[in-house]
Amino acid sequence: xxxxxxxxxxxxxxxxxxxxxxxxxxxxxxxxxxxxxxxxxxxxxxxxxxxxxxxxxxxxxxxxxxxxxxxxxxxxxxxxxxxxxxxxxxxxxxxxxxxxxxxxxxxxxxxxxxxxxxxxxxxxxxxxxxxxxxxxxxxxxxxxxxxxxxxxxxxxxxxxxxxxxxxxxxxxxxxxxxxxxxxxxxxxxxxxxxxxxxxxxxxxxxxxxxxxxxxxxxxxxxxxxxxxxxxxxxxxxxxxxxxxxxxxxxxxxxxxxxxxxxxxxxxxxxxxxxxxxxxxxxxxxxxxxxxxxxxxxxxxxxxxxxxxxxxxxxxxxxxxxxxxxxxxxxxxxxxxxxxxxxxxxxxxxxxxxxxxxxxxxxxxxxxxxxxxxxxxxxxxxxxxxxxxxxxxxxxxxxxxxxxxxxxxxxxxxxxxxxxxxxxxxxxxxxxxxxxxxxxxxxxxxxxxxxxxxxxxxxxxxxxxxxxxxxxxxxxxxxxxxxxxxxxxxxxxxxxxxxxxxxxxxxxxxxxxxxxxxxxxxxxxxxxxxxxxxxxxxxxxxxxxxxxxxxxxxxxxxxxxxxxxxxxxxxxxxxxxxxxxxxxxxxxxxxxxxxxxxxxxxxxxxxxxxxxxxxxxxxxxxxxxxxxxxxxxxxxxxxxxxxxxxxxxxxxxxxxxxxxxxxxxx
Amino acid sequence: xxxxxxxxxxxxxxxxxxxxxxxxxxxxxxxxxxxxxxxxxxxxxxxxxxxxxxxxxxxxxxxxxxxxxxxxxxxxxxxxxxxxxxxxxxxxxxxxxxxxxxxxxxxxxxxxxxxxxxxxxxxxxxxxxxxxxxxxxxxxxxxxxxxxxxxxxxxxxxxxxxxxxxxxxxxxxxxxxxxxxxxxxxxxxxxxxxxxxxxxxxxxxxxxxxxxxxxxxxxxxxxxxxxxxxxxxxxxxxxxxxxxxxxxx
Ligand SMILES: Cc1cc2nc3c(=O)[nH]c(=O)nc-3n(C[C@H](O)[C@H](O)[C@H](O)COP(=O)(O)OP(=O)(O)OC[C@H]3O[C@@H](n4cnc5c(N)ncnc54)[C@H](O)[C@@H]3O)c2cc1C
Ligand code: SF4
Ligand code: FES
Numbered sequence: 001x002x003x004x005x006x007x008x009x010x011x012x013x014x015x016x017x018x019x020x021x022x023x024x025x026x027x028x029x030x031x032x033x034x035x036x037x038x039x040x041x042x043x044x045x046x047x048x049x050x051x052x053x054x055x056x057x058x059x060x061x062x063x064x065x066x067x068x069x070x071x072x073x074x075x076x077x078x079x080x081x082x083x084x085x086x087x088x089x090x091x092x093x094x095x096x097x098x099x100x101x102x103x104x105x106x107x108x109x110x111x112x113x114x115x116x117x118x119x120x121x122x123x124x125x126x127x128x129x130x131x132x133x134x135x136x137x138x139x140x141x142x143x144x145x146x147x148x149x150x151x152x153x154x155x156x157x158x159x160x161x162x163x164x165x166x167x168x169x170x171x172x173x174x175x176x177x178x179x180x181x182x183x184x185x186x187x188x189x190x191x192x193x194x195x196x197x198x199x200x201x202x203x204x205x206x207x208x209x210x211x212x213x214x215x216x217x218x219x220x221x222x223x224x225x226x227x228x229x230x231x232x233x234x235x236x237x238x239x240x241x242x243x244x245x246x247x248x249x250x251x252x253x254x255x256x257x258x259x260x261x262x263x264x265x266x267x268x269x270x271x272x273x274x275x276x277x278x279x280x281x282x283x284x285x286x287x288x289x290x291x292x293x294x295x296x297x298x299x300x301x302x303x304x305x306x307x308x309x310x311x312x313x314x315x316x317x318x319x320x321x322x323x324x325x326x327x328x329x330x331x332x333x334x335x336x337x338x339x340x341x342x343x344x345x346x347x348x349x350x351x352x353x354x355x356x357x358x359x360x361x362x363x364x365x366x367x368x369x370x371x372x373x374x375x376x377x378x379x380x381x382x383x384x385x386x387x388x389x390x391x392x393x394x395x396x397x398x399x400x401x402x403x404x405x406x407x408x409x410x411x412x413x414x415x416x417x418x419x420x421x422x423x424x425x426x427x428x429x430x431x432x433x434x435x436x437x438x439x440x441x442x443x444x445x446x447x448x449x450x451x452x453x454x455x456x457x458x459x460x461x462x463x464x465x466x467x468x469x470x471x472x473x474x475x476x477x478x479x480x481x482x483x484x485x486x487x488x489x490x491x492x493x494x495x496x497x498x499x500x501x502x503x504x505x506x507x508x509x510x511x512x513x514x515x516x517x518x519x520x521x522x523x524x525x526x527x528x529x530x531x532x533x534x535x536x537x538x539x540x541x542x543x544x545x546x547x548x549x550x551x552x553x554x555x556x557x558x559x560x561x562x563x564x565x566x567x568x569x570x571x572x573x574x575x576x577x578x579x580x581x582x583x584x585x586x587x588x589x590x591x592x593x594x595x596x597x598x599x600x601x602x603x604x605x606x607x608x609x610x611x612x613x614x615x616x617x618x619x620x621x622x623x624x625x626x627x628x629x630x631x632x633x634x635x636x637x638x639x640x641x642x643x644x645x646x647x648x649x650x651x652x653x654x655x656x657x658x659x660x661x662x663x664x665x
Numbered sequence: 666x667x668x669x670x671x672x673x674x675x676x677x678x679x680x681x682x683x684x685x686x687x688x689x690x691x692x693x694x695x696x697x698x699x700x701x702x703x704x705x706x707x708x709x710x711x712x713x714x715x716x717x718x719x720x721x722x723x724x725x726x727x728x729x730x731x732x733x734x735x736x737x738x739x740x741x742x743x744x745x746x747x748x749x750x751x752x753x754x755x756x757x758x759x760x761x762x763x764x765x766x767x768x769x770x771x772x773x774x775x776x777x778x779x780x781x782x783x784x785x786x787x788x789x790x791x792x793x794x795x796x797x798x799x800x801x802x803x804x805x806x807x808x809x810x811x812x813x814x815x816x817x818x819x820x821x822x823x824x825x826x827x828x829x830x831x832x833x834x835x836x837x838x839x840x841x842x843x844x845x846x847x848x849x850x851x852x853x854x855x856x857x858x859x860x861x862x863x864x865x866x867x868x869x870x871x872x873x874x875x876x877x878x879x880x881x882x883x884x885x886x887x888x889x890x891x892x893x894x895x896x897x898x899x900x901x902x903x904x905x906x907x908x909x910x911x912x913x914x
Pocket of ligand 1: 040041042043044045046063064065066069072073074075076077078079080081163164190191192193226227228229238239240243244246247283430431452453454455466467468469470471473
């Protein structure tokens with residue numbers, strides 16, 4: 001079946017959103033008061049939506065499994081947020097931000113959505129500044145910008161290394177104000193475990209109070225999911241420990257489509273895995289690639305000695321080092337986009353030249369930058385004949401100013417001093433471009449069920465550019481959904497309060513209870529954590545950085561077997577009616593095991609390489625990704641269908657931008 | 666390394682808790698929370714109930730982790746959350762005591778997890794700038810002095826963990842509240858509502874049952890984000906001024 005993204009037709013792209021917005025159906029203030037909306041998730045996308053909807057007069061019920069909205073995973077974003085303000089006067093524009101995002105996404109996103117994102121980007125900065133977000137400023141008092149990978153302008157706004165934190169605190173403060181007026185009822189420590197559909201429309205959720213264990217039925221006229229990404233299907237990722245796919249997955253089980261699940265972003269600069277006990281991976285900001293040079297030893301023997309701790313990086317002479325990114329991509333060097341840098345690291349390590357004890361790690365070396373900065377600082381200070389030590393100490397001071405907090409974090413975790421020895425890094429799962437399929441209104445194929453933020457698939461195609469996720473989450477929540485949801489709700493102004501004791505609600509509640517009780521009753525011998533780890537190994541091994549048909553077929557079989565074993569042999573201690581973290585985890589891992597299979601299936605069917613999806617069969621003789629626009633310029637929206645998955649296509653039209661091969665040579 | 670752990674166990678908010686002793690094998694590369702993961706895995710394998718503790722980001726930014734380790738909130742390393750603490754700071758044979766935050770306003774929910782919703786209610790009382798989503802003026806219309814903006818950011822870095830309360834002999838929430846009052850009150854955007862904000866937030870703090878500040882500065886010493894007590898002095902100045910000028914006072 002072909003899917004319709006419902007992009008308004010007939011107008012130039014640049015006018016589409018403004019025109020659509022001014023002609024959209026409205027809900028009158030007196031009717032808004034009678035309408036209830038459930039928002040699940042209070043990260044950037046959810047807090048901003050809940051606050052804005054409440055300000056407009058709707059009754060909002062907001063849910064998070066966290067103890068406070070301020071703890072959502074959005075809090076961890078470091079680098080920044082993009083906008084087309086063109087404050088530095090370097091030629092940026094809405095069109096350029098739109099163009100960069102479509103190109104960066106390897107031409108697999110919907111043009112009209114991306115254009116709208118670029119259009120509202122500037123309002124986000126205005127809004128956040130007015131809320132008191134302390135963005136970095138120039139000495140003249142105006143806002144400062146910096147650059148990020150894959151683009152040629154400086155359009156990233158930031159608040160030190162804590163941009164996500166500050167933006168979330170801004171949205172949280174707006175939400176808090178609405179909670180204080182009673183317009184939002186906040187349900188902290190409540191986890192959504194199912195969506196309830198009545199007469200084909202999403203009319204509520206089943207949630208579990210995580211403190212008492214009580215199962216509850218909550219009804220509303222519409223449901224918005226802002227529940228984040230599914231990166232933790234790989235077990236190890238840069239996501240927070242509790243990020244999970246359950247809310248989205250439960251909707252998929254009820255008929256919502258999951259779009260492009262195989263598009264997963266792998267970030268090239270993370271601290272490598274150090275052992276089996278490892279619980280998560282830590283991101284080292286992309287900005288480090290501005291000054292760090294990436295290399296591995298040329299000789300496998302040297303690499304082996306480094307792995308065994310018998311040789312130090314600094315003892316390997318210049319001629320015996322392979323600066324492989326500079327060698328393979330002379331035009332962009334160490335600054336190639338994330339997907340390209342990640343794959344190149346894998347190639348280097350698969351060849352036996354990795355440097356971490358596990359074999360999976362490459363050097364990120366600042367020695368050359370320290371020398372360069374040291375010399376120019378000395379010169380600037382009038383010292384034309386600086387000693388070696390002077391150069392190093394001046395150079396280190398420059399590096400400290402730029403990356404001090406990151407270097408400190410690295411040392412805290414690894415115990416190594418990156419000013420003196422190169423960092424060791426390796427790619428890790430970071431972000432999921434795929435997500436619930438939504439149309440131009442951010443509505444899923446289930447009427448009344450909306451999805452915003454990382455939870456939907458909408459704007460990043462097959463690869464997301466740095467600093468664009470925060471932008472998208474807030475665009476959706478502040479400036480898009482609060483309007484587009486009116487298209488659905490305007491048809492519902494005469495619908496009275498939705499009862500939460502209809503047969504549909506009672507049945508959904510019973511199903512959730514049954515599933516939870518089943519998990520506890522298995523009383524097997526293996527922990528939930530072990531199952532999650534084993535799933536992660538399958539996913540990373542077969543559906544990670546590099547994929548092929550044989551491996552993906554194996555993954556599907558192994559996941560099915562693992563799932564079977566899980567439902568026969570998992571051990572969940574404790575009880576249903578109490579706080580029970582193992583039970584929470586078990587529910588989430590059960591869903592990951594189905595989601596993982598869908599991801600592998602999507603990767604198997606997409607017979608091309610694009611963005612974060614790299615199929616070994618589809619690469620050039622030089623090893624570069626080969627996209628296939630003739631056959632695959634579409635969104636793959638998957639229906640679970642009880643496990644017998646079906647794909648629905650939304651063909652992508654490119655009217656504004658010409659499809660080209662991305663080249664970084 | 667082999668460690669002895671004395672861990673606070675408490676079934677829920679209405680039962681009494683006690684310390685339990687466990688042995689665990691860890692290694693120096695683990696983080697402190699990964700060491701607790703090992704303990705929990707061990708307990709699950711023995712078919713016992715694992716230890717409940719709060720955590721999420723495991724990189725020192727979400728403010729979820731909240732452990733008193735050997736008597737110190739977030740443990741011995743300064744400027745570090747419990748999740749960023751690594752086992753190389755411990756040695757073979759060590760005994761480690763692990764407790765939840767202790768404060769009347771932060772009741773224990775289970776084992777090492779406490780209820781910090783009082784912090785949310787302090788923010789709801791006034792920790793915001795009243796501005797609806799819409800079309801505020803251009804972000805650059807109001808220039809902000811770089812130093813002021815940077816001071817505001819220093820205060821805004823608070824992660825809402827509550828270690829300041831746990832460290833304070835009076836269980837005062839002054840550092841947390843002062844950080845928010847400073848963050849917003851320093852900026853031109855937040856100046857208009859300074860008086861009502863500070864009065865309402867301080868009132869809420871008292872209502873929640875946090876103690877009075879007696880300037881021991883234990884909060885600053887244990888704060889993982891090194892929030893300065895100068896923010897408390899700023900809150901006090903703002904509060905005095907507000908009480909004088911505001912008719913509500
Ligand atoms: C380390 C790191 C650094 C990053 N840096 C940047 C950056 O510099 N710039 C950038 O643009 N992007 C960055 N990103 C990406 C970006 O942070 C995220 O994509 C974005 O914040 C996601 O926001 P969200 O609101 O969609 O979801 P989240 O912030 O993940 O929020 C999800 C919410 O849903 C709730 N929830 C989930 N499931 C349920 C359920 N079943 N029931 C109830 N509640 C539920 C959670 O409690 C939470 O409130 C980074 C990501 C990481 C991991
Ligand atoms: S002031 Fe410091 S200790 Fe207190 S909540 Fe904020 S970050 Fe935690
Ligand atoms: S787990 Fe997030 S700060 Fe410790």
